[in-house]
Amino acid sequence: MMQTATDGLSGLRLGIAGGGQLGRMLLAPCQAWGLYTRVLDPDDDAPARNQCTEFVQGDFRQADTLTQFAQGCDVLTVEIEQVSAEGLERAEAAGVAVHPSAAVLRLFQDKGLQKQFYFDNDIPTAPFVLTDGLAGARAHAGRFPAVVKLRTLGYDGKGVAVVDTPAQLPPHFDAPLVIEDKVDIAHEIAIIVARSTSGEVRAFPPVGMTFDPQANLVDTLYAPVSLPAALLHRADDLALRAAERAGVVGLLAVEFFLTHDNQVLVNEAAPRPHNSGHHTIEACHTSQYMQHLRAITGQPLGDPSLKAAAVMVNILGAPQGAGPARLVVDEPAASMTGLFVHWYGKTHTRPKRKMGHFTVTAPTLAEARAKAEVARQCIRVEVVD
């Protein structure tokens, strides 16, 4: 009988760069397994603050801060891409097991390098050009209308502009850019794959995404996805190829565009737990958070298959109002079977801020959708007077 690395796992010291909701939810399986957890975040009111063994207030984008934070950790991981890759490199040099690695982070935190990586590895993606600043965009005026993305530091849609001409770009786009062709999107799906320290890989079932066009944020996510198996298998293969070619250890969440002419194009990917996997907590045999933990600690990967159909809805700050926040859940949602509310513990709301999410599970997707629509009317964020 194989003795696995769980031997001693209960004493393992795990560092997590970033203390947002993804870090908070990653701490749940760490608690179940009894790990020692240390979280780094600049916000002393970070959602993960009170779920970890040790909280360190500091900026994970600063190499020195991250290097110091990593001291004494056996394993270091991230819940956000925007961490100092130099800090991760120094942690690697000091003997900490860093998953994903500094090299993987460097790749995925730059959407230009990411696009080039897809191109170099025969992973279909929307046609693109890399350029620099507003002048660079004007030099490619012939590619417009286009989707323009900041190569770095874009997050939750804030670094993406869909414009008809370069002149419509906002001033903060005077920076390194990816200019992408607008593609004819029929469906958007996401697939989260896990790859462990031993090279084992497993893919979660695809999820369908619908976006809030105003906030440019994922609004609703659902599983299973009813699309031709050939298309889904193709996406699966591409997600696994991306993880293997990039050498990801941990999760890689890959978003796809499926076009009306049946192309499967990678949109973008992130080497960490992802909003598109929240439903896995209740709907899959293994959650994305547990799977990430298994992958980075050298455990065998868990079964990612669905136990039930699921719909996940982000709970966003109301369009009007910012200030101290509270969650309101009216009936019939308050007593609804199969409804799971996750509130991230952010004390302050602002318009469209991700304050929480809810997942509805049911035997069929139609049932889950119907219940989610009812729940959506009952769950909201209010500003405390």
Add this chain to the structure above:
Amino acid sequence: MMQTATDGLSGLRLGIAGGGQLGRMLLAPCQAWGLYTRVLDPDDDAPARNQCTEFVQGDFRQADTLTQFAQGCDVLTVEIEQVSAEGLERAEAAGVAVHPSAAVLRLFQDKGLQKQFYFDNDIPTAPFVLTDGLAGARAHAGRFPAVVKLRTLGYDGKGVAVVDTPAQLPPHFDAPLVIEDKVDIAHEIAIIVARSTSGEVRAFPPVGMTFDPQANLVDTLYAPVSLPAALLHRADDLALRAAERAGVVGLLAVEFFLTHDNQVLVNEAAPRPHNSGHHTIEACHTSQYMQHLRAITGQPLGDPSLKAAAVMVNILGAPQGAGPARLVVDEPAASMTGLFVHWYGKTHTRPKRKMGHFTVTAPTLAEARAKAEVARQCIRVEVVD
């Protein structure tokens, strides 16, 4: 549409007396709902320490300590019976919502009062007599062989002796005692019921229990239970009656003896989350911890029904050896679908100490049992050299 008390729940301050594994697991739904949590425990290495917003090191059996701890809490609850009832009374007087109440705690922390309560409320229980000390036991020598229980401070079987004569009682039984007839036990089951601040009640499905005779601890628990529906309904009715007559708010975990002649006898009960409900985390639509939280915060109760068959096994410290502990999980358990390991984060093991548990879920109980037997061979506690 009814506006429920979830309004403002995300800002609610919940105090929990006791920071053991039950407190630790109770904190998971508190995190999901974003509550402010404060935990009191004498052990500065308590399992719940790092999952709460604020940890207070102190003895919940001291009235002053508990009174001070409760200041500023909106709701106070317990994860252990052995808390100062006087402290709870003072918290009630100060306007804190204490669930379960001081009166309920006083009742259930004394097995003599408990037995009398069952007798007074037509709740069948094994014939008994209350007496005091070894001399008292000798005065009832005619009732032996008997089950003798310390009226107070017994826990995890340490306050129960099954003896043939009073002379066999250990010295620490020179205290207030319950002397019970040994009954002809065919099955042991437990039913956890929830009763909310509004009086709503719901019962979890019965679970079957098998005991480790050496440790006198629940060893394996399983659901569903295949016994005649009439017997199970009777137990259900008795559990609900006990909760209502006692005025419990929160959970009441009721253990039953089912005799060969089809009597349904209450053994004992605890007004808190219970070892016999661990499996509800993965196997029921609502966990016992979420149900307790709903009950004490005035939320509608959730659906307690089973989603799958389940077997729960306590992970105990090995019979030999005490010291710094680690968990070992060998294959095939490490990658088993439907196996959920919970390690409580206790840094030190000792023989038979509850260090964690695992739950196996499966479509059928036979399948869950088979997997649990495999898992049992693969999961163990070791002393770190």
